[in-house]
Amino acid sequence: MNINLTLVAQAIAFAILIWFTVKYVWPPLLRAIETRQKEIADGLAAAHEGKNALEVAAKKSEVTLNEAKQKASEIIGQAEKRATQIIEDAKGTAITEGDRLITGAKAEIDQEINRAKEGLRSQVSALAIAGAEKILRKEIDAKAHSEILSKLAAEL
Amino acid sequence: MATNQENHELTPTEYIQHHLSFNAQGVNGNTTNEGFWTIHVDTLATSVVLGLLVMLAIWLVARKAHAGVPTKSQAFVELVFSFIDNQVKNIFHGNRHAFIAPAALTVFLWVLAMNAMDFLPVDWVAGVASLLGGEHAKWRPVPTSDINTTFALALSVWILMIFFSIKVKGFGGWIHELFCSPFGAPSFKVPKSIGGLIALLASPLLFLANFAFNIIEYISKPLSHSLRLFGNMYAGEIIFMLLGMFAASGIAGTVFGAILGAGWSIFHILIVALQAFIFMMMTVVYLSMAHESH
Numbered sequence: 001m002n003i004n005l006t007l008v009a010q011a012i013a014f015a016i017l018i019w020f021t022v023k024y025v026w027p028p029l030l031r032a033i034e035t036r037q038k039e040i041a042d043g044l045a046a047a048h049e050g051k052n053a054l055e056v057a058a059k060k061s062e063v064t065l066n067e068a069k070q071k072a073s074e075i076i077g078q079a080e081k082r083a084t085q086i087i088e089d090a091k092g093t094a095i096t097e098g099d100r101l102i103t104g105a106k107a108e109i110d111q112e113i114n115r116a117k118e119g120l121r122s123q124v125s126a127l128a129i130a131g132a133e134k135i136l137r138k139e140i141d142a143k144a145h146s147e148i149l150s151k152l153a154a155e156l
Numbered sequence: 157m158a159t160n161q162e163n164h165e166l167t168p169t170e171y172i173q174h175h176l177s178f179n180a181q182g183v184n185g186n187t188t189n190e191g192f193w194t195i196h197v198d199t200l201a202t203s204v205v206l207g208l209l210v211m212l213a214i215w216l217v218a219r220k221a222h223a224g225v226p227t228k229s230q231a232f233v234e235l236v237f238s239f240i241d242n243q244v245k246n247i248f249h250g251n252r253h254a255f256i257a258p259a260a261l262t263v264f265l266w267v268l269a270m271n272a273m274d275f276l277p278v279d280w281v282a283g284v285a286s287l288l289g290g291e292h293a294k295w296r297p298v299p300t301s302d303i304n305t306t307f308a309l310a311l312s313v314w315i316l317m318i319f320f321s322i323k324v325k326g327f328g329g330w331i332h333e334l335f336c337s338p339f340g341a342p343s344f345k346v347p348k349s350i351g352g353l354i355a356l357l358a359s360p361l362l363f364l365a366n367f368a369f370n371i372i373e374y375i376s377k378p379l380s381h382s383l384r385l386f387g388n389m390y391a392g393e394i395i396f397m398l399l400g401m402f403a404a405s406g407i408a409g410t411v412f413g414a415i416l417g418a419g420w421s422i423f424h425i426l427i428v429a430l431q432a433f434i435f436m437m438m439t440v441v442y443l444s445m446a447h448e449s450h
Contacts, residue, residue, distance in 0.1 A: 003304060004194040005183065010203060010299075010308030017207045018262045025211065026258035028218045029237045032230075035223035 125153035168401050175278050175397050178302065179285075179294045196302055203299035206269040214265065240264060243437065248444035259316075260440050263309065267385065268432035270299040274392050275421060275428075279400055300431075301389040303382070310382035313439050317377070320446040333449065334370050335363045381438050388431045392424050 129149050136145075166174075179198040217233040226234060244257040276297050285295035299305045322330045335341075342359030345352075399420060403413025 002191075002194075003307065004180075004192050004196070006194070006196040006199055006302065006304035007308045007311070009195060009200050010305050011312045013200075013204050013207060014262075014266075014309055014312050017211055017266060018259045020211055020215070021258040021262040022255060025215050025218045026253065026261065028221045029233065030253055032221035032223050032226075033234060033237065036226075039223055 121153050121156050124156065125149055128152075171401060172394075172397055174294065175282060175296070175393075177294050178296055196296075196304060198295045198297070199299045199302040199305055202273060202297060203266075203270055203305060206273070206299070207266050210265045210269045211262070236265070237261070240436070244440050247437075247440050248447070250444075250447055256440060256443050259443070260436050263439050264432055264436035267300060267309070267435050268429065270305065271385075271389055271428040271432055273297040273299070274301075274389060274396070274424060277400075278393070278396055296393075298389055298393055300385055301393045303386050306382035306386040307378070309385075309435070309439075310378040313381065313442055314374070314378040317442050317446040320443060324447050325449050329449065335366050337366060338369060339366050377442055381435070381442070384438075385431050385435050388427055392420075392427060395420055 129146060132145065132149070178196040180194045181197050183193045183195065214233055214236075217229050221230055221233075240261045241252075241257055244252045244260050248256050250256075274297075278297070281295050281297040285293040289295075296302065318330075321333070325333060339362055342362045344356065344359070347353040347356050396417065399413050399417045403410045403417070405413075
């Protein structure tokens with residue numbers, strides 16, 4: 001149990017070991033751990049930020065959705081209004097058009113009637129003349145009497 | 157299992173003596189004691205090999221340490237690292253990464269490894285030694301049960317203590333602290349009475365008291381530091397030897413010696429780790445005390 005040179009040797013070994021640890025062991029471990037700590041802290045902060053951003057985005061999307069809904073209903077309302085208006089207009093146009101057509105048809109019918117009457121008249125007068133000719137072949141001057149007959153026909 | 161195969165019957169005293177003597181080598185080549193100029197080859201070789209093994213193992217991990225997901229070995233080393241770092245952080249409030257924390261790591265791991273040699277059965281170590289170096293070869297496996305080792309560590313810490321004291325406070329500050337703390341420096345005022353005059357004349361005694369106190373502190377620190385570790389490890393070793401002798405005393409002795417030896421080993425795990433931890437903590441405390449001015 002005597003103190004001897006071993007003490008000095010051990011002290012030197014101790015000094016070398018400490019120097020080695022200070023220089024080569026501690027710094028890389030410290031760096032790795034501190035870097036990881038920083039990364040974890042950054043990650044947590046980023047996660048927190050992301051969460052906040054998500055909340056904001058959710059709120060924003062809700063607002064946008066509501067706006068869109070409102071706009072859509074507005075558009076639908078307008079479209080409905082426009083549709084009824086168009087229908088009303090169409091109805092009006094149809095009625096006027098119908099009226100016009102009816103009037104035209106009536107006028108045409110009247111014209112047709114007149115034409116038929118005209119035709120009939122001329123035919124009747126021709127028949128009358130032919131009849132009168134047959135009856136009065138000999139004594140009646142066709143030319144002189146056709147005037148009278150055409151006057152008659154005009155009175156029909 | 158206990159005794160070496162020697163020609164004559166080994167007495168208990170011889171057994172203990174054999175296990176308690178160092179493989180001493182004089183610097184002049186004598187295997188016997190040469191006073192101070194002797195080296196305990198077993199202590200030195202075991203401790204150096206252990207120190208190199210431990211520090212190289214941790215260095216191999218530290219070299220490749222990265223901030224990403226750690227491998228299992230890196231996680232283990234980081235566990236040890238954080239353990240030491242937290243202990244130092246609680247005690248020392250300077251830049252611990254520059255010296256004190258790595259020094260604490262070295263002290264802890266090295267002392268732990270040296271203490272752990274106590275788990276090797278003493279007779280097996282002696283058996284291997286006698287196989288390699290002849291019948292009377294000696295090899296004490298536990299470097300920390302050699303007072304040279306514990307004193308070497310404690311005195312190194314003691315020198316560091318003084319070094320940091322002077323570094324932080326300056327040489328003058330250190331001398332001032334030696335003489336003016338913990339009781340304070342005397343104040344010299346013109347005395348107004350006889351009592352005051354006596355007090356003034358007696359006041360330099362305060363320097364003496366302070367100095368004596370500090371000297372006692374400086375002596376007791378390395379003593380308690382080194383002897384605590386040495387005592388624990390030495391006692392542990394002795395108990396293992398006594399149990400080894402018990403084991404050699406017949407079948408019942410072998411059985412009970414084995415059981416008790418196992419029990420003591422398990423308890424000794426606590427002592428080994430605890431003493432390494434205490435030694436490390438005291439190192440940190442002494443060094444951080446050196447940084448604080450009073």
